[in-house]
Amino acid sequence: MRCEEARPFLLRGPHADAEAHLLTCDACFNWLETHDPMVSVLQATRPAASPVPAAVTAGVLQRWQPQRVSLRLGIAAAMGLSALGLALAALILANAPALITSILAGAGNVAGTAAGVVIGLLAVPRALLFDEPAVLALYVAVTVAVCALWARLYQQVQIPRRLTR
Numbered sequence: 001m002r003c004e005e006a007r008p009f010l011l012r013g014p015h016a017d018a019e020a021h022l023l024t025c026d027a028c029f030n031w032l033e034t035h036d037p038m039v040s041v042l043q044a045t046r047p048a049a050s051p052v053p054a055a056v057t058a059g060v061l062q063r064w065q066p067q068r069v070s071l072r073l074g075i076a077a078a079m080g081l082s083a084l085g086l087a088l089a090a091l092i093l094a095n096a097p098a099l100i101t102s103i104l105a106g107a108g109n110v111a112g113t114a115a116g117v118v119i120g121l122l123a124v125p126r127a128l129l130f131d132e133p134a135v136l137a138l139y140v141a142v143t144v145a146v147c148a149l150w151a152r153l154y155q156q157v158q159i160p161r162r163l164t165r
């Protein structure tokens, strides 16, 4: 479909072929934006710009009072909550010592499992690098060569650098 054929259909309403042409034609898209009657209707309904009343800023700042918590109150609350936690822990320890030991044993099991996983994951690069000195030396040499190449490229490229005074 050519532009001249598509544009009347685009103005009339939904039309599959005209819309397919519109998807690929920027000229028709721009033409439709300037000739679509809905655009002028929307522009006409836009409310006029009105300035912000001068009293708004002063009113907001007058009513806005930041809530501040005093440092002494915060410290006292933290100390009170800590004392409450210690008292609860002492109460539980006095009444049910087996519960505390089971919780600590569970935490120890989790830590042991996590350490096993980390050691297992680190075993692969350790076996690849530290058990093969030639591979490690090659890796270091390649790293040094790449860094030297980057430094050489940085010196050659005329990048505007920050002036140091």
Ligand SMILES: [Zn+2]
Pocket: 002, 003, 004, 006, 021, 025, 026, 027, 028
């Ligand atoms: Zn077109």
